[in-house]
Amino acid sequence: MFINVDYNKRPQKAKLHLARPNKQIISHINEKFDDKLTVKLGNISELTFSIPHYISDDETGRKIINPHVDSIREKMLIRVKMGAYKEWFIVDEIEEDADDSDVFNVTAYSLGYELKGKRISEYEKDSGNATEILTDILEETIWEIGEIDPMFDAVYRGFESGEDSNVLECINNWAESFGGLLVWDTENRKVSLKNLKEDGKFKGGIINYGKFLKSLKRSRTTDEMVTRLWIYGGEDLTIHSVNPTGQGYIEDFSFFMYPFEMDSNGVVKKSSYYMSDDLCKAIIKHKTLIEENAPEISATNTELEEKRTQLITEQSKLDGLTQELENILELLDTANAVLSKLESEVPKPDTTDEQAQVTSLKAQRDAKQTEVTAQEAVVNSVQSDITKLETQLTTLQDEIINQSSFTPELRKELNPYIIESVWRDEDYIDAEELYNDGLAKFEELRQPKVVIEVDIVNLMNILEEQYYWDKFMLGDLIKVKYPQMNIEYMAKITEINYDLEEGEATLTITNTKDLLNDTEKLVKILYSNSSASSLVQSNKYKWDKISSVSKQVNSILTNEWDANKNKIIAGVKNSVEVGNRGIIIRSPDLPNDIVIMQAGIIALSQDGGETWKTAIKPDGIVAERLIGQIIAGQELLITNSSGTFTMDDNGAIFDVNSFIIKSSSGNNLVTRWEDNANFVDAYKDDNLVTPYEKKMLKIKWGELSKRYDANIVKVGNYYEDPSNLVFVNDYKDKYNQLYEYLFVTVHGDKPMLADDNMEYTTRIVGTEFDSMFKNYDNALVELEKQLDIRAKELTDKALQDAKKAQDNIDEVENDIAYKIELNSSQGTLFKNGQINTIITARVYKGKTDITSTLPNSSFIWRKRDKDGNIDTSWGNAHLNIGNQITVDRNDVIQKSTFECDIDIPTS
Structure with a gap:
């Protein structure tokens, strides 16, 4: 392959520029050394570098203090540019070592790290798509939403920030929950979420022995390797019924059997690296038995599922008939109650219609009970068929186990290869679906995991390799070949560690094969603190179900339990029943004694509910007789057509047409009392206070004293400083003068109301006596008049304050969502x-x-x-x-x- 080299281009060496938080460039940091850059797919990148404390002056050649020592400060920004790569970093840590004082070390993270300082506490959203949740998370920041792949706005997730979290942590959790690739645009302060399967392309980047490759290390670990996986769904659902082996687990030993091979006659052509030939043969025979019986087991399961569906239908019919019977019984209760009430009235009215209604409802009850009994027989028949099919299925599964060739010796040899784990997903309610998806999950876990670390040269520094400058970008696919170790992988670049000073780069490729087949695994790598996890992320396997699940959970939490649909049975011998008829309590030993509570009434029957002669209602008790004592609380009221008798805190009050109390002689004592009603007037002007009058005076003084104490408390509550109020001082003086007159001043040889003078008559001056009480009464009237005026003022003010408060409440209520x-x-x-x-x-x-x-x-x-x-x-x-x-x-x-x-x- 011939590549034209453009020598007008320059090597893509990294350049660092210092900037203020508003991204205004201050200077170029060209004296940096030991600079390293780690860029991570979907995560925060890290930059470290050092600068000397002293540099040489360009003009004088003398050592001067490096100006960057003062200008590089925490929270300042650094822009890194290397070819097409450009990213902003925020300075997080500065270290100056006392043992090496001429070196200034800086650690910075990509600009998204600043969101770690933005607090979010107890944010919670029951269900929302990617854009909705991210909008809430970024609400109090200057960051914006970039591009959100439409697939993430078509699904809904629940999201919780937790207590005292931060925006950066929430964004990482948000991206992980939606299973997307987090992209930080530090130039524009935007956050995007892309589809992992569509992001990244193979641009021809190949790392091979003798080509870019400096070193390569491959490690394999069995930390997550599983050969037997136990599978559970919601409410402890298992796969026993659908698994051909009848077990609650699935297993596969193919990794340890490799490269075992035998022909059709059972002659071994290749042996396993681990297992004996006999053990491999037994495993293969067991697997063959499963495959042979699988069709019959599947057919039995299908028929069983149909019967279970039929059972649901028939049970639903039974429930409907039972509900209809309950409704008839409820109407019968009401009709009996109405009939009993009419029969208790005097004079007794005509109850012919009511009796006819009770008779009709009893006939309907008996007919409906017959239908319920017939439907119960249908349900029991279907249930019997299900039991037979379950037994047939168990027999087939037992045959597989019994016909297997596992001797005790072979089972002992197999034991070390049994590596167990559990996969649980509470969303599953169907055993067949749980079993099929469990097989897919098992496929991920039954192989050792591979980690490859590749050290390559930094191509950005080599002008002759400019063709490859854009072939090794973060997120793109590359090929790694190393024939000497039989390695050839296609993988996505998830992290690059640049040693900018040495011109080297390290690529870490984890779980390479899985990266191309399992998006979920890549998400776990991107947003986890480690490259591998020993936990099976069970509940993320079906993320898209969260919307419907959250609605079901919300329905349970927000709706009341309906007793019409959820009958509750409790008590000794199921003697308490909560249902649509209310709460019914029966006596285990006396079945005809019934208590029913419904519609605000507690009714009691002694004939199985035919009549209700005793009832407790909100407005009173209806009963033929009351047995025992009647104890009154705050108030006892007895009334009939002749009048009322009331007993309360004030004493006994009779409001009746005629009041008679007879003595043993038969005379009415009330007449005698009425004749002596004016006995006080008889002694009013005789200037003598008799023992009886002293007793009445002392009672009167007790009332005055309580009233005085109450008024003084009011004064203290109504006025901040009552010491200068004339009417208050006058009231106190008149009260004290009256006290001294009654309890201190000597009349004859002792105070009038002294304890040792209560049995004697005391002579007084009538005008003085009247004056003392009159002066006190006048002072009392004036004080209470002023207190009433003050109370009105305080009340008006309180009403104004209350109105303001209510206005605020109304404003809030009117703004309720x-x-x-x-x-x-x-x-x-x-x-x-x-x-x-x-x-x-x-x-x-x-x-x-x-x-x-x-x-x-x-x-x-x-x-x-x-x-x-x-x-x-x-x-x-x-x-x-x-x-x-x-x-x-x-x-x-x-x-x-x-x-x-x-x-x-x-x-």
Whole structure:
């Protein structure tokens, strides 16, 4: 091959320029040395270099301080340019070694590294495409979205930032979750996501012995190698039923059997490097048995699946009949309750219609019970067929095991070659699908992994090799040949380490074969801290299912459990039942004693629910008799047509037409009390305070004292400094004067209300006594008048503050986002064409359901096919249909997803 060399070109040596954070170039760093550059596909590149502390002055030749020592600072930018390659870096670390003080070391990372300083905390999105999520991540930065491959906007992912994360970490996780190639445009501060399978081309770059190759190292590791893979799906689903061996695992020992070969007569032509010939023959015989029995096992599995589908159909019919029976029983409960209520009324009304309704419902109950019993027989028959098929399948699988040629000695020899691992994916609910995809996953894991490191010359520095300058770009495909080690690989360049000073480059090629066949493996390499992982990334195998899965999970979390569909049985001998009739509690020993709770009523029956003579309702208790004591709480009220009796904190109040209390003699004691009702007036003006009057005065003082304490507390609450308020001081003075008059001033030989004077009569001056109480009453009236005025002022102010607060709340509530919830009457996942459901959309503004206020045209329904494309004709057929659609098997081809958007009218 003859190549024309253009000697007018110059070697593509790297140039470094220092710039401010706004990318304004300051200077060229031409005195750099020991400069190394590591560029990584889809990741942050790294640049390191050193400069001397002192340089020679061009004019005087004397040593001077290198000006770059002062100008190169943290967070400054450095532009690296090498041929077509140009990238911006941000200085992250500067190191000056005291033992080597004339050297200034710099470490910088490509400009995307600055996003590490942008915090994101607890960002969460249930479902979004690549553009939607990246828009949110970059919202508070100056970076923009570049190119997003359309395939990543057609699928949806859930995304969480975690607590105290940063933008750079989130972008890496975002790219990994979508399985795309992250591309950093540091020139324009843009982030792009490209399709790994389409990015990179083979441009003729070949590294061969004697051509560019300086050294090559290949290593093989069995860290991830597996010969027996256990497979599990959702809710511990296994592959036992579909695996021809009947085991929960699949296995393959072909790596250790290589290069074993024998002819049709069983004569060995080549032996294994590892295994004995007898062990290889036994493995081959076992595999042959599996292949021979596989058709019959597959047919049995197919018939078994059909029976299971039939069981679902018949069980659904049984559930429907059972539900109808429950509805009849519910109506019967209501009819019995109405009949019992009417029969308890006085006078008893005509209940002929109600009795006829109860009789009719009992007849319907008996007829429906007969249908339920017949359908139960059908279900049991199908279940019996399934049991027979399962036994037949187990027999076939046992024959494979029994006819195998594994002797105890051979099993012992095989044991070291059994390398086990587990693959689990909770998204799988079908055993056949789990088994088939498990085989594909097993294919990835059953071979040792290969790592190749290649050191080549840096072609950018060789003018004569200018033809190859664009053949070894990051992300492109190259061929690596080395006949001496029987190596020939085609691989994608994922990382290049340049030693710019020495003119060398190192390419690291990991899991070379897998790179071309398994995009997921390459994603793991690009966004992981190591080139190989010992973990099987199970749940990423079916990323595209996350949208439907997230909707199912969201439905479980946001919807209430429906007792009509999920009956709960509990208690001793299943004596407690929660269902559409409410909560029913039966006595295990007395089956006719029933308690039922529903519709705000607790009803009790002693005849199996035929009548309900005792009930507890929100407005009271209905019963033929009450047994035991009645203990009242805050208030006891007894009432009938003659009046009421109330017992509360204030005492006992009788509001009745006639009040009679009889003594043992038969006389009405109330009459005597009424005759003596004015006994206080009889002693009012005699200037004597009797022991009885002292007792009443002391009670009166207790009331005044409590009122005084309460008023003083109000004063303290209403005024910041009440010490200068005249009406407050006057009130305190009059209270203290009254206290001294009653408890301190001596009347005769003792204070009037002294404890040791309560049994004696005290002579007083009537006018003085009246004056003391009158002065206190006047002061009390004035104080409480002023407190009322102050309370009104404070109330008005509080109302104004409350109105402002409510205005703020209203402003927030009016800004609440709209939310839509979808509910399917028969669940969200359907199989085998068994589809018949009603999807209902509910619209909320905040917590308020506004569905009924929206016109039918507000509900815009869409259907997407298995590839995510919108079915326009279906959408046109469902215009203005409102908030409900019916979906059956005619609406679904392979797979369909139904969505609803809301158009809220502006007025």
